[in-house]
Amino acid sequence: MTDNREYKTDCRLFTGFSPCHYRRSCRSCPHYEAVDTRILLVQLGLLGDVLRTTSLLPAIRRRYPRAHITWLTRPEAAEVLRENPLVDRVLRLGEATGALLASLQFDIALCPDKELPACSLMQLVQCEDKRGFTIDANGSIVPLGESAHRLYELGLDNYQKFFVNEKTEQHLMTEALGFEYAHDRYIVVLTDRERRWALEDRRIAGVGDSEVLIGWNTGCSARYPYKKLTVEDQVHLMETVWQRTVRKDRVRFALLGGGAEDETRNRRIGEMLSERQIPVTQTPCLQGVRRGLAAVAGCDMVVSGDSLGMHMAIGLKKPTVAWFGITCHQEIDLYGRGIKVLSEVPCRPCWLQRCQLKRKCYRHLPWPEMSAAIVDMATSILEEGRWAGDHVLGAFPPENRIEPPLGVSPGPVL
Numbered sequence: 001m002t003d004n005r006e007y008k009t010d011c012r013l014f015t016g017f018s019p020c021h022y023r024r025s026c027r028s029c030p031h032y033e034a035v036d037t038r039i040l041l042v043q044l045g046l047l048g049d050v051l052r053t054t055s056l057l058p059a060i061r062r063r064y065p066r067a068h069i070t071w072l073t074r075p076e077a078a079e080v081l082r083e084n085p086l087v088d089r090v091l092r093l094g095e096a097t098g099a100l101l102a103s104l105q106f107d108i109a110l111c112p113d114k115e116l117p118a119c120s121l122m123q124l125v126q127c128e129d130k131r132g133f134t135i136d137a138n139g140s141i142v143p144l145g146e147s148a149h150r151l152y153e154l155g156l157d158n159y160q161k162f163f164v165n166e167k168t169e170q171h172l173m174t175e176a177l178g179f180e181y182a183h184d185r186y187i188v189v190l191t192d193r194e195r196r197w198a199l200e201d202r203r204i205a206g207v208g209d210s211e212v213l214i215g216w217n218t219g220c221s222a223r224y225p226y227k228k229l230t231v232e233d234q235v236h237l238m239e240t241v242w243q244r245t246v247r248k249d250r251v252r253f254a255l256l257g258g259g260a261e262d263e264t265r266n267r268r269i270g271e272m273l274s275e276r277q278i279p280v281t282q283t284p285c286l287q288g289v290r291r292g293l294a295a296v297a298g299c300d301m302v303v304s305g306d307s308l309g310m311h312m313a314i315g316l317k318k319p320t321v322a323w324f325g326i327t328c329h330q331e332i333d334l335y336g337r338g339i340k341v342l343s344e345v346p347c348r349p350c351w352l353q354r355c356q357l358k359r360k361c362y363r364h365l366p367w368p369e370m371s372a373a374i375v376d377m378a379t380s381i382l383e384e385g386r387w388a389g390d391h392v393l394g395a396f397p398p399e400n401r402i403e404p405p406l407g408v409s410p411g412p413v414l
């Protein structure tokens with residue numbers, strides 16, 4: 001029988017089911033890291049939200065350097081967290097979640113996720129110090145403590161959220177959970193295999209070190225369908241960029257996306273661009289989120305709506321041109337590497353899933369300025385090897401803004 005005293009079960013790297021990173025005996029181990037705080041982070045959200053929430057991890061580690069951090073999320077989002085050195089354990093939401101939360105003990109439980117499933121799970125967590133959001137006796141989402149109030153109120157007050165708030169989502173989230181905000185970045189780590197995929201994508205696109213591959217994300221989550229452009233507008237915009245590009249021999253496009261719908265759309269866009277003699281390749285859309293990350297990693301810059309592709313680009317530190325229709329651009333941090341392009345409609349932002357207006361925001365981006373910005377970024381990368389600075393294009397004068405019409409707002413994610 002094995003003597004358990006040989007094992008340091010309080011070490012941050014101890015799992016109990018497989019050897020730790022060092023693959024050695026715990027006895028006299030020089031790498032032993034005794035855990036003093038067990039922290040649970042509940043963020044089930046959309047993949048982009050999970051990616052962005054990784055920016056919270058450095059603040060947690062600064063405050064609790066000897067913490068063991070467990071992240072509870074959906075199975076598909078768990079892929080985003082793979083290789084993350086600041087997360088010690090990922091729990092995938094599933095049948096065993098209730099049993100796990102009933103048996104695991106935590107010192108601090110954090111829930112920045114203002115959705116019903118995540119907030120309900122906070123009720124099951126055994127922990128004295130809960131922060132962020134939970135549900136009350138009415139089954140309504142409510143903040144936990146004073147620090148979460150500001151973020152809570154923004155969710156309930158469109159005027160404050162759309163026109164007054166100037167803080168990014170990660171700034172608000174970090175403060176809501178009681179940590180010090182220090183402009184921390186997303187934490188995304190690729191494996192060697194994924195880096196090879198990225199290089200292979202560049203090889204297929206025919207791009208060398210002194211050329212620029214523009215990643216073009218064409219899709220968005222089904223939850224917010226107005227976050228993507230029409231096929232015709234995507235082609236028009238790419239063609240305009242191509243026409244304005246002086247060094248055509250050194251610029252290529254790669255179509256990005258994830259899922260069957262994006263695969264079909266990208267094939268169509270690819271065919272239309274090829275007919276126009278514009279060099280474009282498609283990256284795999286059906287091989288999962290890690291393959292998608294590798295595809296973004298292979299690009300020198302990315303053009304995207306406010307969607308997962310944009311968050312991947314931010315996480316991988318790619319210069320990014322991001323366009324915004326229904327969403328609040330001020331909540332997004334491009335970390336000094338991007339250009340935000342705002343739709344020129346007076347009713348934005350609105351966060352509607354469906355609206356009745358004929359003049360939809362995603363058809364009214366400032367196309368000339370946007371294409372010029374994309375060309376500028378590509379040229380800067382070609383000539384200087386980088387792009388620096390944040391810019392906003394297409395801001396609508398505040399005095400001309402109008403209230404968005406009533407429409408369909410997102411329901412709970414269940």
Ligand code: SF4
Pocket residue numbers: 008011012013014015020021022023024025026027029030031032033
């Ligand atoms: S780091 Fe050392 S003490 Fe910790 S689990 Fe690994 S072998 Fe054991």
Ligand code: SF4
Pocket residue numbers: 226325326345347348349350351352354355356357359360361362404405
């Ligand atoms: S109300 Fe305006 S911003 Fe909102 S979806 Fe409709 S067109 Fe777009």
